[in-house]
Amino acid sequence: MTFGRFFLRRMLMVIPLMLGIVFATFMLVRIGGLDPVGLLAGPTATAAEFDLIRGELGLDKSLFEQFFIYLGNLLQGDFGESWLSNRPVLDDMLDRVMISLELLLWGVGIGTLIGIPIGLRAAFRPDGSFDHISRFFSLLGFSIPTYWLGLVMLFVFFYLLGWAPPGVGRIGLIMSPPPTVTGSYFFDALIAGEWEVARSAASHLVLPVICMAIVSSAPIIKHTRAITLEVLSNDTVRYAKASGLPKDVVKRIVLRNSTVPILTFVGTEITGLVGTMSLIEFVFAWGGLGEYGLAAIVRGDFAAVQGYVLFLALFSVIVFLIIDFVVYLIEPRAELT
Amino acid sequence: MSLLEVNELETHFVSRDLDNNIRTARALNGVTFAVDSGEFLGIVGETGAGKSLTAQSAVGLLRPPARVVGGSVRFAGTELLNLSDDELNGLRGHEIAMVVQNPRTSLDPLTRVGDQLIRIRQAHVKSSNSEARKRALEMMDAVGIPDPERRAMAWPHELSGGMAQRVLIAMALMNEPRLLIADEPTTGLDVTVQAQILDLLRDLVKRMNMAAIIITHDLGVVAHYCDRMAVMFAGSMVEVGPVKAVFDRPAHPYTKNLIAATPERLKLGETSILGAPPPDLYNLPDGCHHRDRCQYAEDICLTDPKIEDVAPGHAARCHLAARLLETAK
C-alpha cells in the first residue's frame, strides 16, 4: 500500500470513531433527560440566546433530522459556541493547539531522552544497584501527582529561590508576545530576534516541562526496561551469542530490535500524557488546549467539551498514524495497513 | 584423543522457592561422550532429558539460574570449562559452530541475510567486505540455496523454513568449523525438507571432515544419518556406542525399551516412553535414576552406576548391562 492510500485509510478510520462520539454525546444529552439548549447556552445566557439556540438545533423537528442538522454543522466546522468565552469553539481550540503542543513535545521529548537510556542501562545490568534505583524512581514517578509536583516546584523555585517566574502564563506579564509564526512564544521570539521575550518564554517553560518530563519518564523507563529484557532473551540474541558475535555487535542487535516496540509504546503513551499535560497547564495557567478542556468539563461548557473530545480523538488517530508510518520505515517486516 | 571429550558433565539449576528453601535441579548429572573429526554423533532422549542443555553447557551458553558444577569438556585438548567468556566467544561461531532450531526467529529480522553471513565472518576472521561477501555466496551455494546473489539481499522473514535453515547451516560453515552442533535442526520443517537438510548436513560433515553432533528426539534420524549415538535419560548419558551396535544389542534397559517400542514410538514425543511420568530432577532417586521404571532393577541399583564399556567403543551406565547382554545373545 502506498503512503497515500495508507494515510487516506487511516483518516477514514477517524470517521466512525468521531461519528460514534458525536452520536454518543447527542444521544446522551437527548435521552438522558438533559436539556440540550440549557447545556449549550450555559448559565449566563439570556432569553434571546436561548431562543436562538433552540432554533438552530431545530428541536421541533424529528430526532433524526436533528441529528443531521447537528452533524452538518459539525462538518462545516461549526462546533457551537462556548458560553464561557462567547466565541466559536473551533476558534478557541485552534488558538490553543500550538500552545499545548509546545509543552507536550518538550515534556515528552525530554522524558524520552532521559527515560530510554535509563531503561536500557537497567536492562543490561539487571538486578544491579542501578536497576533497583531506577526502578524505584520509575515507581515514584508513577506515584507523584503531577499537579502537586507542579505546586511544590513553584514553591521551591519561585517562592523560595526566586529562580523561576510566577506560574502564570507563558511569558512575563508585562511583556507582549512576539509575532506569531509557529505559535510557540519561545521560537517566535527567537525568529523575531526579541531576545528578552525569548528568555522570558524559556524561563516560563522550564518548570512545566520538567514536571512533564519527570512524570512521562516513569512509564518510559519501566517499559523500555521490560522490552529490552525481553529482546535480550529472544531467539535472535541467543543465536547471536551462540555465533560468537562480539559483545558490542550483540548490543547493537539488541538496541535495534528494541527500537520499534519502544517507539510504539511511547506513541501510545502520548494519549495518556495529554491528561498529565492538561493538569500541568492548569497549575501553571498555561492557557493551552488541555486547560481549556478541563475548564470546559468542570464548568459544564457543553459545546467546548464536545469539541475538545472530538479533537482528542483526532489527535490520537494522527499520533498512531505517525507511529505506524515511522515503524513501517524502520521495520522490514511491517506493511502499511 | 577425540576432538571433543565430555566427561561426567554436571549442570544444576538453583532457585529459591517461596518458602525460602533452596532447591536444586540436577539437570545434568553425568554426561560422558566423545566425538571425533569426521564422525556424526546423534544425541537422543526424551524432552527434558538434557540434550540441548548439554550443548549449551559445553560452550558456555548457560544463563542463570543454570550453572555447570562439575565435569570436564575438552575441545582439541583445551578445557572449555576453564575458559573465560571472551575466549569461549572466540570459539563459538568459529571452531565450534551451532545450528539451532527456529531458524526464522533466530536470524536477525532487521538485517539482510547476506549481511548476517558477512557479519559472522568478520567477527572471527579478519576479512574485507568483498572477501567476506565472496565467501558468503560460496557458502550459500554449498548449502544448496539457488540464486545466492539475489537471496543474499533477502530479509529473514521472506525465507521459507527450509531456506532459513540452510542459511543457518551456511552461517555455521562460514568460518570452517571443526565441530558442528545441530540442535533439533529439523523441527517444524516439512518432512521432505527435513530429509534434504539432513542429507546436506551429512554430506558436508563427511566432505569437510568435521566432527558433528545432532541433537534430536527422533530415533529414525539417528538410525539413518549418524555413525554413533548417545542416549540420554534424566540428565545423564546412559548409553553411547556405534549406531548399529546400539540398535542391534542395546545394553541399557532404557535403550532396550526405547527401541523395542512400536515403530510409531520411534519418534519420542512429548509424553515419555511407556507412559511413565518424567523424572523429577529436583528429587532424583538415589543410585540409578532409571531404577523406578526398570524391569530389571535389583538391590545393586541403589548405588550409582558408572559408565562402563560393554564392548569396544560401546558403553552403558548400568550395573547389569554386561549380564543382560550375555543373556540376550
Place this chain on the structure above:
Amino acid sequence: MPDGANFRAEAAPLPGFSVTRRIAGMSRFSPTAAIGLTIILIFGILALGSNIFMPYDPVSSFPERVLQAPNADHWFGTDGNGMDVFSRVIYGARYGFGIAIPAVIISLLIGVPVGLWTGYRGGIGDEVVMRFFDGLRVFPSIILALAVVAATGQSLINVIIVLGVLDSPVFARVVRSEVLALRSSVFVESAVAAGNPTWRIMFVHLLPNAIQGAMAQTAVRAAWAVRISATLAFLGVGIQAPTPEWGAMIRQGAEFMVSGQWWVALFPGLALIMLVLGLNMLGDGLQDFLNPRRRSVK
C-alpha cells in the same frame, strides 16, 4: 529454553509449613512487594484506627490558629480554615481505601466476566466490545473520568462507581487474553467434550487459571483509583472541601503554596505519594511473581 528446564517446580512437601519462612521467602523474592505491603498496612492501620491517632477532630476548626506553620501543637500546621492538617491527613487515609477498594471490586466484578465471556465465545460480541474498549483508549483516563463524573453527578458513591466501571476494561483485557490462550488447551477441550455447559466451563475451568493475571493487576489498579480520585477532588469534582480527602486538601492548599504556606498542600501530597507508591510497589512485585522466568535465586 533449555530442555532440562522441564522439571516440576513445585515445592517438595517439607515438614511443618512455617509462616515466617514463607514470608521470608516472598520478601526475598520481591523486597519491593514486601515494602509496599508494609506501607499499605501502615496506612490501613491509620485509616481504621484514625480515632486513636488523630490529635484533633479533622473537621473542627480553630479560627484563631489559621495557617500556622508546623509546630508542637500542630505537627503539620493548620490550614486556611484553622483545621489541623495532621489529623486531616490521617483521616484522609479512609478516603484512599474507601474509594480504591470498592472501585477495584467493581472493576473485577464487571471486567472478569466480560473478559471470560468475550474470550471464550468470541464472535461479534467480542468484536464489538473490544472495539469499544479500543475506542476508549483514545482518551486520557483522567479526562474520561472527569467527563463522566461531571456529567453523572458529583457524589462520592458516583466517583467510586465511575472509577470502577472505567477501569474494568483493563481486567477484561487481561482475562480475555488468558482465556484465549487456554481455550485450545487439552484441559479445556476435554471439559467441552465431556459435555460441560458454557457457564461451567467459564467459571469452574477457565476462571481459576485466567484470574491470575487479573489478580496481579489489582494493586496497580487500586493505585490508579487512589490517584485519579485525588485528582478529581483536586479539580473540584466529586469531593468538596472541607472533606479531609487528600486531593481536596491539595486543592485548598494550592493557593497558599505560592505565598509561602507550603504545609497545607505538601503533607496531603506526601501521604498520597506514599500510599500510591506502596500500592505500586506491591503491584510490581505481584506482576513479577506471576512471571515464572524471574523465579531464580539472586
